[in-house]
Every structure is written in structure tokens, then in C-alpha cells.
Amino acid sequence: MAKNESNDVRVTRGKTERTEGGPSRAPYVDIYETESGLTLVAELPGVSADGLAVEVEKGVLTISGKADAPALEGYRPVYEGMALGGSFFRAFALSDEVDREATTASLKEGVLTVQMPKAPQARTRRIDVEGA
Amino acid sequence: MPLFDWGGDPWAPLKEMQRELGRLLGRGGGESQLVGGGSYPPVSIYDGEDRMIVLAEVPGVPLSALDLSITDDTLVIKGSKPAPEAARESYHRRERGSGDFSRTVVLPDSVNAEKIKAQLAHGILRIELPKSEASRPRKIDVQSS
Numbered sequence: 001m002a003k004n005e006s007n008d009v010r011v012t013r014g015k016t017e018r019t020e021g022g023p024s025r026a027p028y029v030d031i032y033e034t035e036s037g038l039t040l041v042a043e044l045p046g047v048s049a050d051g052l053a054v055e056v057e058k059g060v061l062t063i064s065g066k067a068d069a070p071a072l073e074g075y076r077p078v079y080e081g082m083a084l085g086g087s088f089f090r091a092f093a094l095s096d097e098v099d100r101e102a103t104t105a106s107l108k109e110g111v112l113t114v115q116m117p118k119a120p121q122a123r124t125r126r127i128d129v130e131g132a
Numbered sequence: 133m134p135l136f137d138w139g140g141d142p143w144a145p146l147k148e149m150q151r152e153l154g155r156l157l158g159r160g161g162g163e164s165q166l167v168g169g170g171s172y173p174p175v176s177i178y179d180g181e182d183r184m185i186v187l188a189e190v191p192g193v194p195l196s197a198l199d200l201s202i203t204d205d206t207l208v209i210k211g212s213k214p215a216p217e218a219a220r221e222s223y224h225r226r227e228r229g230s231g232d233f234s235r236t237v238v239l240p241d242s243v244n245a246e247k248i249k250a251q252l253a254h255g256i257l258r259i260e261l262p263k264s265e266a267s268r269p270r271k272i273d274v275q276s277s
């Protein structure tokens with residue numbers, strides 16, 4: 001019985017290693033409101049557009065991906081203060097006021113900007129009632 | 133009642149502690165980041181045969197706002213991270229820092245300052261520093277008599 005338990009632990013740990021290869025980072029973000037909508041700015045150093053996924057599903061905005069590992073063949077690390085080539089993940093719940101269809105994203109200088117326009121108020125507020 | 137709930141993985145509490153420490157040291161996480169003080173930007177240093185490489189994470193910092201200087205074996209990375217244009221009251225969440233920063237890196241060898249190359253891509257600054265002649269390992273031919 002005790003043997004089985006240790007096997008279970010090993011399987012679980014194996015899965016963790018395969019999917020991530022280390023703990024994933026949570027990128028630093030700013031979220032601010034403008035007149036036209038919400039803007040999210042995330043710091044993603046070393047991340048190219050190919051290694052980035054921005055998804056909106058069931059009212060949740062997800063940013064995930066993997067930073068490119070720099071070319072360092074033949075070099076010996078002396079000090080490593082950066083997490084290189086690691087995966088990252090962060091998710092945010094969106095309010096209904098955001099127009100998900102019109103959401104756009106751009107990546108520049110290792111900074112992701114996601115623009116989420118406000119949904120037109122008319123869609124939810126104005127109901128024309130026709131008289132008979 | 134057990135003192136610790138190990139939850140299957142006996143290393144889980146240690147991993148959690150490591151994550152929290154990493155967060156304090158600025159290796160990612162949800163906490164706000166100090167710019168201008170502390171150790172910003174995060175750097176990594178690599179040693180090769182004839183050159184060294186220093187990498188620095190500077191997302192959102194344009195090339196024009198970076199200033200590098202070298203004296204013998206000491207590299208100084210200075211710069212300024214532009215503040216976002218949004219008014220303070222409109223923030224829902226604010227974790228990114230802004231402002232001036234300076235970080236001094238002492239390299240394992242002295243550098244040939246004439247031949248330093250630096251490039252900025254995807255918010256990562258990569259500085260290649262060729263070692264000076266004096267600090268480079270010299271091959272000595274052994275002649276047979």
C-alpha cells in the first residue's frame with residue numbers, strides 16, 4: 001500500500017515536469033480604464049509574437065506562452081538573476097462591459113498591450129416598445 | 133490534527149517558500165516592483181572563452197533611453213523607463229514600475245571596451261563584452277629541442 005502511494009507521487013511529479021519544466025512566471029501588469037475601454041499592459045521580456053497566446057474564453061482573458069531562450073552555447077553562467085526561456089501564465093476575469101469581439105493586442109519591446117473597448121451601451125439598454 | 137498538511141508532495145511547502153522568496157527577489161510574481169532602487173533591471177552574466185555576455189530584462193525601455201558605460205571590469209547599465217500616460221485614478225491594477233534606474237555589474241574579467249556590442253530585442257538587452265588581451269588565456273607553444 002505504501003509502495004503504491006510512492007508510485008502515485010512519482011507519476012504526479014513526472015506530469016508536472018513534462019508540462020512546465022519549472023514554475024511558470026506571472027508577468028507584471030498594469031490595467032487602466034480609458035474613455036473608450038480597458039487597457040492591459042503586460043511585461044513579457046524575451047517573448048516574441050510566436051511564443052505568445054492571448055485568449056478570451058468564457059469571460060476570462062488569458063495570457064500564456066514561453067519566452068525565447070537566448071543563444072548562449074559555449075558560455076558558463078556566472079550569475080543568473082533572470083528566468084530565461086521560461087513559461088508564463090496569467091488570467092483575468094472580464095466584466096460584461098468589455099466588447100470581446102473588438103479586443104486587439106500588440107507586442108512591442110517586450111511589452112504586450114491589450115485594448116478592450118467598452119461594449120456599446122445601446123445594445124443592452126435601449127429597447128423599443130411598439131404600440132399596437 | 134497534523135502540524136503540516138503535506139498534501140501528497142513532501143516538497144510542496146519548500147517549493148512554496150522558494151516561490152515566495154523568488155517573488156521578493158523580483159523574479160516574477162504578482163507583487164509590485166521597485167524601480168530606481170533595489171536591483172533593477174534583473175541581469176544574468178555568462179563567461180565564455182574570449183568574451184562575456186550580460187543580459188538584462190528591460191521591457192518597455194526604448195533604446196534611446198539606455199546608457200551603458202564600462203570601466204575596466206565594471207559595467208554600468210543606466211536608463212529610464214517611461215511612465216505610462218494614463219492618469220493615476222483610472223488604474224485598476226498597477227504592478228509595472230517606471231522611472232530612472234542604474235545597475236552596476238562587476239564582471240569576472242576585464243573588458244576590451246573598444247569592441248563591446250549591445251543589442252535590444254523583445255525587451256532583453258544583450259551585451260557582448262570581449263575580454264581584454266591581458267585577461268585572455270594565452271596559449272604557449274612548447275618547442276621540442
